[in-house]
Every structure is written in structure tokens, then in C-alpha cells.
Amino acid sequence: QVQLVESGGGVVQPGGSLRLSCAASDFTFSNYGLHWVRQAPGKGLEWVAFIGYDGRNKYYADSVKGRFTISRDNSKNTLHLQMDSLRAEDTAVYFCAKDRLDRVITFGGDPESWGQGTLVTVSS
Amino acid sequence: DIRVTQSPSSLSASVGDRVTITCRASQGISNYLNWYQQKPGKAPKLLMYGASTLQSGVPSRFSGSGSGTDFTLTISSLQPDDFATYYCQQSHSLPLTFGGGTKVEIK
Numbered sequence: 001q002v003q004l005v006e007s008g009g010g011v012v013q014p015g016g017s018l019r020l021s022c023a024a025s026d027f028t029f030s031n032y033g034l035h036w037v038r039q040a041p042g043k044g045l046e047w048v049a050f051i052g053y054d055g056r057n058k059y060y061a062d063s064v065k066g067r068f069t070i071s072r073d074n075s076k077n078t079l080h081l082q083m084d085s086l087r088a089e090d091t092a093v094y095f096c097a098k099d100r101l102d103r104v105i106t107f108g109g110d111p112e113s114w115g116q117g118t119l120v121t122v123s124s
Numbered sequence: 125d126i127r128v129t130q131s132p133s134s135l136s137a138s139v140g141d142r143v144t145i146t147c148r149a150s151q152g153i154s155n156y157l158n159w160y161q162q163k164p165g166k167a168p169k170l171l172m173y174g175a176s177t178l179q180s181g182v183p184s185r186f187s188g189s190g191s192g193t194d195f196t197l198t199i200s201s202l203q204p205d206d207f208a209t210y211y212c213q214q215s216h217s218l219p220l221t222f223g224g225g226t227k228v229e230i231k
Binding site: 062114 | 156158160162166167168169170173179211214215216218219220221223224225
């Protein structure tokens with residue numbers, strides 16, 4: 001049973017930074033691409049970023065490009081999202097998700113297994 | 125970006141009803157369409173990928189169809205556990221985009 005546990009959420013002022021982490025277990029972490037997907041309170045789902053299984057390919061939504069950085073540490077089975085220049089509209093629950101397919105060369109399009117999420121609130 | 129439009133945004137149904145949710149993409153996406161179920165306070169759960177392939181462990185009362193721009197999720201006989209919000213998502217190209225969701229409520 002795939003396990004993904006997010007941490008690092010909290011309250012931050014506009015313009016501030018936060019680093020989210022996602023600890024993974026019970027699957028071969030280094031074989032799978034990973035996503036961050038967020039959900040503003042009472043709203044729908046918004047894809048944020050994807051990183052390939054080996055960390056070389058990284059893709060971002062336009063809304064976060066240049067402000068957020070996705071990274072992974074395959075030696076520690078951990079995914080990260082560094083969030084800088086935060087805005088009120090970044091307030092959301094952030095989910096990490098494992099892609100369905102392993103060792104995909106381009107990008108993964110199928111977030112299959114999801115963590116429980118961590119809440120980020122950007123407010124003064 | 126590919127826009128994904130779901131309808132209806134909400135519906136009321138009774139246990140045992142047949143329920144259909146539709147999803148339309150702004151351009152052809154072949155069968156690169158996923159369906160998720162989300163309950164309040166929980167993470168989304170992948171129900172279907174490739175428009176019509178049931179994810180492991182998902183009950184067979186769920187089915188999906190469609191190709192190109194128009195897709196359908198059908199629940200053949202609604203069960204108490206199925207009251208939730210459903211999202212479609214296109215996996216054809218980046219950025220991945222989701223429909224706005226369909227909330228299925230108890231009549």
C-alpha cells in the first residue's frame with residue numbers, strides 16, 4: 001500500500017517562503033514521477049508541478065512558474081516543494097501524488113496515489 | 125492549455141439510481157482522460173484512467189466512455205458510499221487540467 005505523507009504547511013505572510021515535504025514508502029520511489037496538486041478552500045483541484053523519476057524533467061503550472069521549485073531526494077524517498085514569493089491565492093491544501101506509470105521519459109499524466117495533504121495559508 | 129468542462133456541477137440522486145457525469149475537453153485528447161472521486165477532507169481517489177479503464181479495486185458499477193472531446197462517467201446503481209465529488213482530468217498534455225467537479229448528493 002503506497003504511503004505518502006506531506007508536511008511543512010502552515011501560515012505565512014505574503015511574500016514569504018515555505019518548504020513542503022512528502023515522505024514516501026511502500027513502493028520503489030526512484031522509479032516514479034511525482035506531482036504536487038493543490039486545492040483552495042472549497043474549490044477544485046489545480047495541478048502545480050511534476051518531477052520525473054530521476055529528477056531531470058520538471059514542469060510547472062504557469063501560476064507558480066518562477067516562484068515554486070520541485071525537487072526530490074531518491075536516497076531519502078522524499079519529494080519537496082520550495083515555495084517563494086507566496087501570494088494569498090496560493091492558499092490551499094497541497095497534495096503530493098505518485099504517478100501511475102514507472103520510468104516515464106516525458107511527463108506523467110496520471111496522479112494515482114495521493115497523500116492526505118498539508119494546508120498552506122498565506123495571510124498577513 | 126486544454127480546458128476541461130464538467131456537467132452538471134451538482135446533482136441529487138437516490139440509492140440505486142443510475143448517474144451520469146459528462147466531461148468535455150476544449151480540444152481532442154484521444155482517451156487521455158482520468159476520473160477521480162473525492163470525499164470531504166480526504167484526498168482524491170483515482171477511479172478510471174484512459175477514459176474507460178477501471179483502477180484496481182474500484183467497483184464495477186463505475187464505468188467510463190468517450191474519446192476525443194466528450195467523455196462520460198456512469199455509476200450504474202448509486203450506493204451510499206458513492207456520495208462524493210467527482211473530477212475529470214486530462215492527461216494529454218501539460219499543464220494537467222481538471223474539470224470543476226460534480227457533487228453527487230443524496231436526494
